[in-house]
Amino acid sequence: MSKKEPQQPPNKRVKISDTEDFVKDGMTTEDIKNIVQDIMLYLVENKGKNTHQDNLNNYLIINGKVAFFLERYPLLYEMVTREEGFDYSNFEYFLKMREDIVKKKITSENASKEVGQTSFDKYCKNKI
Numbered sequence: 001m002s003k004k005e006p007q008q009p010p011n012k013r014v015k016i017s018d019t020e021d022f023v024k025d026g027m028t029t030e031d032i033k034n035i036v037q038d039i040m041l042y043l044v045e046n047k048g049k050n051t052h053q054d055n056l057n058n059y060l061i062i063n064g065k066v067a068f069f070l071e072r073y074p075l076l077y078e079m080v081t082r083e084e085g086f087d088y089s090n091f092e093y094f095l096k097m098r099e100d101i102v103k104k105k106i107t108s109e110n111a112s113k114e115v116g117q118t119s120f121d122k123y124c125k126n127k128i
Contacts, residue, residue, distance in 0.1 A: 027068075029098050032095065032098075056081055
């Protein structure tokens with residue numbers, strides 16, 4: 001009888017496929033976009049009625065579908081809900097790249113390189 005080796009935990013840095021992380025989370029690009037737009041609309045419509053934090057808390061209470069979004073995309077949620085707002089055009093750019101990965105038009109590695117270069121060109125290139 002051979003002795004079984006202990007199973008090692010999966011290495012989270014090794015990807016099984018480029019699209020698996022995007023698809024298995026259960027949210028389409030359109031779902032993400034709709035939730036972000038819904039959050040933004042709610043905050044605009046309720047601005048000044050309560051504190052910003054109270055509006056966020058109220059939104060979470062009345063909108064159950066956001067709980068999974070908040071759990072899966074905490075940084076995006078934090079960006080979208082900033083009181084000063086966020087750059088929606090950048091968000092659209094990231095969603096386009098995400099959708100291109102899902103449709104296998106580009107690998108996640110190449111998309112990451114492209115996003116990095118675009119961000120560098122936009123924010124740093126002429127400032128160095």
